[in-house]
Amino acid sequence: MSGKKIRNMEDFAVAAGISRPTISKYFQDPNSVRASTRQRIEEALARHNYQPNIFAVNLNRRNPRNIGVIVPHISDPFYAEIVRQIEISSLRQGYWAIVLSSHGEPDLEAKAIQMLQSLKLSGAVVAPLGYESDADLIRELRQAMPLVFLDSRAAEDQPFVGTDNAQSISLMVEYLCRTGERPCFLEMPRVNRNATERRAAYERAMANLGFEAHVLSVDSADWDFETVGFEETNKILDQGGFPTRSVLCANDRLAFGVMSAAYQRGLKIGRSADADLRVAGHDDHPLSRYTCPALTTVAQDYSGLATASLRLLLDMIGKSDEAAPKTEPAGPTLLEAKLIMRDSA
Known part of the structure; x- marks a missing residue:
């Protein structure tokens, strides 16, 4: 086996001489296996230079550490900066952000929503098109996972973070x-x-x-x-x-x-x-x-919008993992803007 390229977790389990379920358990939480087993796995990782598919590992978790993000245009500096901050903050919280763009098109927004539904995600932050969004798909996404709307509302009764x-x-x-x-x-x-x-x-x-x-x-x-x-x-x-x-x-x-x-x-x-x-x-x-x-x-408070939307989503994710009935925040989270006086007016 030492001369054979390790292509997946099954190959690595054989090479390490440790059962596949134990290997999977280690990648989900290294502290969940015995110290001696953890040492053997880490020595095998170094020996075979094996890197698992972290995305696949996340999707196979009971509680996945992935969140979805949909924005109208990733090239728009407003959305680009908010996405950047959500990604950084998510990583610090142990989550991977999967970012999709609707490119301002209702049909592409619908496909992006369907993509999020097909993945095993903890929740999603969506900056919707609003008037042209598919209300039925939005409703299905909301039923499938914790959902926070950012910048623009898709409906009045849903968790929302935006500028006042x-x-x-x-x-x-x-x-x-x-x-x-x-x-x-x-x-x-x-x-x-x-x-x-x-x-x-x-x-x-x-x-x-x-x-x-x-x-x-x-x-x-x-x-x-x-x-x-x-x-x-x-x-x-x-x-x-x-x-x-x-x-x-x-x-x-x-x-x-x-x-x-x-x-x-x-x-x-x-x-x-x-x-x-x-x-x-x-x-x-x-x-x-x-x-x-x-x-x-x-x-607009770029940092505040990113931080508030992610904090709200993670709070909803935490509550959805509990046995108690799900509850959603009452009312929107509206942030104040600041006057910037320059030379044009």
Whole structure:
């Protein structure tokens, strides 16, 4: 056997001279076997340079240490940073995160959900498309494992961690009204519930301050926000310009497109007296500080969102392992955003 390549756990068990069930038990928990047996296994591991398929070991555990994560776009810096932090925190807690992307497509989100259902997972964190999500599949996933929604809700009655859009938008509206002309609002494409929540938050904030709301509607469900912002700005400028000299964009990526189009039209952006337009965003995208001028925005708590969603999921996993009836958190977990004042507004 020493000259034969060890391809799986069965081969290793024969090479080590230890039963397959004992080998499997060791890989699930090294402390679950006797010290002398553990020493023999570890000596055999070193001798044969064998590395088991950790993913398969995890799936075969009674209590698997894998969690699923679905986000709309892994390339979006917002989701990329949250996924990075969830992965790191999961590893520290002894869990592997299996990350899938729906690429903003309902059918691909459905396939990602079905993939999670086919795996033996402890639970999942999902940033859903929301309006276009398959409600039946979401319900099935929720019944199959502990489930936490992140960033956007798929239903009102499910565990959710996100930014308090009412607080974040109100914070920016009050700042813009206090420091200059009241803002109009360029809404984001209705790719998830954040679109309608932020629009409604803007309208409420303006009403509370006694001002008329000016919403610039976007007839799109495209995740290419920069292009949407660029094209909508050109349309608006062709039709006579924005209704006010301050533009609040529903997210930073829209603002990037607005600023690019305005620059190409020869407009000066900023908060100085000679500026033509003030532009503000939402999210604190990693590139927002590098635009010219740097983008004024409200910062979502990336670390807080990742930490809170994982903590909530692991708490639900712990409760689901107990004999007591399952209970879910009451109400959503909403985190506050922070005003980031830069030069664009």
